[in-house]
Amino acid sequence: MSQGEQFGSRWGLILATLGMAVGTGNIWRFPRIVASNGGGSFLVAWVVFLLLWSVPLMIVEFSFGKNSRMGAIGAFTRMAGKNFAWMGGWVALCATAIMFYYSVVAGWCIRYLAASLSGELANMPQGGLWESYAGSWTAVGTHAVAMGLGIAVVWHGVRGIERVAKVLIPGLFILVVILAIRAVTLPGAAAGLEFLFTPDWAKLGEVQIWLQALTQNAWDTGPGWGLILTYAIYMRVREDVPLNAFLIGFGNNSVSLLAGIMVLCTVFAVNPGAREAIVGAGNYGLTFEWMPVLFRSIPAGQIFMVFFFLALTFAAVTSLISMLELATRVLIDSGVRRKSAILWVGGAGLLFGAPSALSLTVLGNQDWVWGVGLMLSGLFFSLAARKFGLERLRKDVVNAEGADLQVGRWWVFIVGVLVPVEAVTLMIWWLWGAAQGEGSWNPLSAGSAGTVLAQWTVALVALLLLNRFLAGRCSGESREQEIVEGA
Amino acid sequence: MNSTALVMMIVVCGAVWGGFAVLLIRALRSESAKKKETG
Numbered sequence: 001m002s003q004g005e006q007f008g009s010r011w012g013l014i015l016a017t018l019g020m021a022v023g024t025g026n027i028w029r030f031p032r033i034v035a036s037n038g039g040g041s042f043l044v045a046w047v048v049f050l051l052l053w054s055v056p057l058m059i060v061e062f063s064f065g066k067n068s069r070m071g072a073i074g075a076f077t078r079m080a081g082k083n084f085a086w087m088g089g090w091v092a093l094c095a096t097a098i099m100f101y102y103s104v105v106a107g108w109c110i111r112y113l114a115a116s117l118s119g120e121l122a123n124m125p126q127g128g129l130w131e132s133y134a135g136s137w138t139a140v141g142t143h144a145v146a147m148g149l150g151i152a153v154v155w156h157g158v159r160g161i162e163r164v165a166k167v168l169i170p171g172l173f174i175l176v177v178i179l180a181i182r183a184v185t186l187p188g189a190a191a192g193l194e195f196l197f198t199p200d201w202a203k204l205g206e207v208q209i210w211l212q213a214l215t216q217n218a219w220d221t222g223p224g225w226g227l228i229l230t231y232a233i234y235m236r237v238r239e240d241v242p243l244n245a246f247l248i249g250f251g252n253n254s255v256s257l258l259a260g261i262m263v264l265c266t267v268f269a270v271n272p273g274a275r276e277a278i279v280g281a282g283n284y285g286l287t288f289e290w291m292p293v294l295f296r297s298i299p300a301g302q303i304f305m306v307f308f309f310l311a312l313t314f315a316a317v318t319s320l321i322s323m324l325e326l327a328t329r330v331l332i333d334s335g336v337r338r339k340s341a342i343l344w345v346g347g348a349g350l351l352f353g354a355p356s357a358l359s360l361t362v363l364g365n366q367d368w369v370w371g372v373g374l375m376l377s378g379l380f381f382s383l384a385a386r387k388f389g390l391e392r393l394r395k396d397v398v399n400a401e402g403a404d405l406q407v408g409r410w411w412v413f414i415v416g417v418l419v420p421v422e423a424v425t426l427m428i429w430w431l432w433g434a435a436q437g438e439g440s441w442n443p444l445s446a447g448s449a450g451t452v453l454a455q456w457t458v459a460l461v462a463l464l465l466l467n468r469f470l471a472g473r474c475s476g477e478s479r480e481q482e483i484v485e486g487a
Numbered sequence: 488m489n490s491t492a493l494v495m496m497i498v499v500c501g502a503v504w505g506g507f508a509v510l511l512i513r514a515l516r517s518e519s520a521k522k523k524e525t526g
Contacts, residue, residue, distance in 0.1 A: 010514065010518055011518075014514070040491075040492065040495040040499070043495070043499045044499075047499065047502055047503065190488045193488055193492065193496060194488045194489060194492045196492075196496075197488075197492040197493075197495040197496040197499065198489065198491060198492040198495065199491065199495050238521075240514075240517070243510060243513060243514055243517070244514075246506075246510050247507070247510045247511060247514055250503060250506045250507040250510055251507050251511075253503050253507075254503050254504050254507045257499070257500065257503050257504070404513060404514065404517045405513075
């Protein structure tokens with residue numbers, strides 16, 4: 001691999017990977033989930049699963065990318081064998097399907113950033129902009145803007161990603177810290193802190209709290225998505241794996257905690273009476289309908305509103321970049337040049353993201369289907385690592401020369417035993433919940449169990465049928481064959 | 488703020504932010520040691 005295809009420094013890798021991990025889920029989902037699941041008790045379970053799901057899987061992803069130097073499909077083929085290419089295909093498909101609608105979400109953030117900068121949000125009634133904008137052709141336009149930004153960065157390869165991450169991620173951290181400090185210094189903010197941190201120990205006996213905490217880790221830290229694997233392709237040869245994985249896991253959750261403090265302190269300081277309505281308004285309702293109203297009520301709120309949407313835009317765009325790079329890398333592995341690959345990926349993203357831009361129902365459906373699909377991705381990583389040999393992976397890759405920490409056999413147990421149990425439990429729990437009630441098996445119903453199973457079945461059957469093609473095409477074999485024949 | 492919430496805040500923020508800070512310092516030291524070795 002040439003120098004140009006490597007991160008220039010460890011900090012470039014760490015910042016890019018943090019950019020991947022810190023997304024809108026840290027800012028708009030974490031505060032809501034912690035508020036509706038027992039506050040302090042939830043935080044205990046959330047920290048536990050950082051260590052029992054996120055970090056161990058991040059170590060697997062880093063080691064797959066570093067050892068194989070290939071994207072998701074090639075990495076699964078090289079690490080676990082040709083029969084596992086379809087699993088890599090699933091990982092790539094899931095992240096790419098999420099990229100299609102995530103670009104729409106990034107577009108929303110850009111639109112609200114523009115509206116907060118221009119002062120448009122200052123006099124709007126609550127939800128006024130959202131009602132006229134969400135699902136409109138303007139949302140398709142902002143989706144195109146977000147996609148264009150992502151394409152422009154990935155066009156320049158890993159050095160482009162590194163340069164952008166070095167500006168946006170420190171900027172994001174600074175903005176979130178400023179917003180959290182502003183929130184805790186508002187009169188009445190102590191009630192928000194009390195609500196966030198007071199534990200309800202009885203809740204720790206409820207299975208739901210633990211499953212919500214595991215879900216939050218699965219969705220907002222990014223392990224099992226294949227994105228860390230993709231960035232790990234560009235690690236330097238003598239680069240550490242375990243310390244980087246811990247650093248990114250803790251860094252990501254540090255941002256979530258700051259976001260929780262920022263949102264809940266602002267809510268309790270400005271409008272404590274409406275806290276249940278605010279927390280229960282969903283991700284979009286909280287962010288795009290309530291937050292502008294709350295910021296308007298605090299001194300210099302206009303400035304803090306700009307900071308909030310700027311932070312959200314930074315988080316969304318850096319995550320979008322990693323998803324674009326994942327799909328681009330899979331095409332590069334199959335012999336397509338980077339610039340052609342990113343244009344294909346970006347074009348597909350524009351096209352297949354458009355329905356989500358025009359309909360919140362479509363977006364909700366895709367978020368549901370592929371969000372749960374990520375749990376299957378996590379399971380596939382565990383199975384592929386087992387096939388490679390967990391002890392071998394630990395000794396030869398994770399703890400190899402350059403590692404700053406040595407990972408013990410606890411990691412083998414977590415990845416080999418706990419992760420599969422967690423993944424299967426989560427999938428059953430989410431699908432079981434969706435299966436209650438009328439129309440739950442209807443594949444055309446947006447939030448049903450039936451739509452998940454139908455779309456998964458189509459994808460899995462297609463990937464299994466294409467397994468041989470994927471294994472040959474995306475693991476570098478075809479290119480090696482072409483070189484041999486050409487010679 | 489009640490004392491349980493205060494203790495919990497110190498424990499959770501200490502574990503998450505403190506953990507992040509310690510790991511960051513460890514990585515910084517390691518990078519500086521590696522640079523000395525190669526430089």
